[in-house]
Amino acid sequence: MTSEQQCSGSRIAGCSFSIHPMSDNFIEIITNALENVDTSKVWMQTDDVTTTVRGKMVHVFDVTKAIFLHAAKTGEHVAFQGTYSIGCPGDSDGDVYMAADDKLQNADTVKDMQQPVSAKFSLYPLGGGNYMDTIYEQIEAMKQQVTVQSSHYSTKLLGETLAVFHGLEQVFRATEESGSSHTVMTVSISANSPSHT
Amino acid sequence: MTSEQQCSGSRIAGCSFSIHPMSDNFIEIITNALENVDTSKVWMQTDDVTTTVRGKMVHVFDVTKAIFLHAAKTGEHVAFQGTYSIGCPGDSDGDVYMAADDKLQNADTVKDMQQPVSAKFSLYPLGGGNYMDTIYEQIEAMKQQVTVQSSHYSTKLLGETLAVFHGLEQVFRATEESGSSHTVMTVSISANSPSHT
Numbered sequence: 001m002t003s004e005q006q007c008s009g010s011r012i013a014g015c016s017f018s019i020h021p022m023s024d025n026f027i028e029i030i031t032n033a034l035e036n037v038d039t040s041k042v043w044m045q046t047d048d049v050t051t052t053v054r055g056k057m058v059h060v061f062d063v064t065k066a067i068f069l070h071a072a073k074t075g076e077h078v079a080f081q082g083t084y085s086i087g088c089p090g091d092s093d094g095d096v097y098m099a100a101d102d103k104l105q106n107a108d109t110v111k112d113m114q115q116p117v118s119a120k121f122s123l124y125p126l127g128g129g130n131y132m133d134t135i136y137e138q139i140e141a142m143k144q145q146v147t148v149q150s151s152h153y154s155t156k157l158l159g160e161t162l163a164v165f166h167g168l169e170q171v172f173r174a175t176e177e178s179g180s181s182h183t184v185m186t187v188s189i190s191a192n193s194p195s196h197t
Numbered sequence: 198m199t200s201e202q203q204c205s206g207s208r209i210a211g212c213s214f215s216i217h218p219m220s221d222n223f224i225e226i227i228t229n230a231l232e233n234v235d236t237s238k239v240w241m242q243t244d245d246v247t248t249t250v251r252g253k254m255v256h257v258f259d260v261t262k263a264i265f266l267h268a269a270k271t272g273e274h275v276a277f278q279g280t281y282s283i284g285c286p287g288d289s290d291g292d293v294y295m296a297a298d299d300k301l302q303n304a305d306t307v308k309d310m311q312q313p314v315s316a317k318f319s320l321y322p323l324g325g326g327n328y329m330d331t332i333y334e335q336i337e338a339m340k341q342q343v344t345v346q347s348s349h350y351s352t353k354l355l356g357e358t359l360a361v362f363h364g365l366e367q368v369f370r371a372t373e374e375s376g377s378s379h380t381v382m383t384v385s386i387s388a389n390s391p392s393h394t
Contacts, residue, residue, distance in 0.1 A: 049353065
C-alpha cells in the first residue's frame, strides 16, 4: 500500500476516534477510560490526534462505546468524534484480530450505564451512484432506536448512549450488507454539555 | 427537502464543526473565539453538538480557521473537528450569503498567528467510482503545503495552522473543480497537545 489514506482490504472494520473531555483533568479522564475497557479483541494504536481500533465490527463498536461511557460517567462535558470505516482498499494491519470470537468484552460493564447524549452522524457509502437512497433508508431505520432530527450535513440523534450506539451499529452493518463496497460513517457525540436543552 | 441529512442544492459550501478546549474554561474560550471572528459573510447556527457555517467556500474556510486559531492561542489543548461539504442535494438555507464578495473578513487578524498543529483529514468524493484516484491526487498535492504521513482512514498533516488550512482549502476546491458532484472532507486538528512529539 503506497497511499497515505490507508484502510482495509478485507471486511475488517475500524474506527479512528477522539475523546475530548472539556476539563483540566482531561488526561486522567482519558487514561482512566482506557484502563477500564478491555481492548484485547481489537488492534489499537494511539497518536497525538486520534486513537484507531480495528477488528470485527462488533468489537469495534463494543470498545468505542465503552471508552466513551467510561469517560462520560465522570460527569464532565465529554465529546466523542469517530470515523467508522469498512471495505476501504488498503493495508492488512490487524487482520489477525478477525479470528476473535464474537463475545463482547465490555457489554457487561456498560449495560447499566445511563448517559443521555446528543449526537450527529453522517453516512457515506462510497463509490456508488445511489448512495443518497441508502442514506435515507438508514435514517428511517434509526428512528426505531432514538429521536431523530434534521441537521445540516448530518442527522441528529437524541437518546441514551446505549441506544445511540446500537442504532449506529445497525445502520453501519445494514449499509455494508446492502452491498456498499466501502462505507464510512462519521459520528459526533456530546455528553453533559451545559448547552443541552 | 424531506430528508434529515440536509445539505445544499447549489454550490454553496459549508462546514459543521466543533471546538473542544480540554480545559475547565472551555465555555469562555469558545465564546471569546467566536467574539473575535467576523462571521458576517456566512450563515451560522450553533446547537449542542456542532456549529454550522455556510456560504462561499472562501468564507467557510476563513471563518473556521479564525475560530480555531483564536481558541488555540489561549495555549490550552484545543481540538477542532469539522466536516466540510459542497454539492450535497438538499435545502437552500443560507443561499443569500452567496451574494457576498470574496474579501476575507478575518485574514488580517490571523495572518501572523503561529500555531503548530497535528491534523488528520479524509476526503470523500461521493457518487463516483474513481474516488480513490481523486483522493490519491489530492494527497500528493497536500505535500506541497505541509508534512504528510500515513494514517488509518485518513492522512496525517503536520505544520503551521495557516499552512494546514491553506492545503485543506486547496484540496477541497480542486476536488470540487475536478467534477465531483458532492464532496465531503472531514478534518481533525489538535493544538497544544501534551502528547505532541
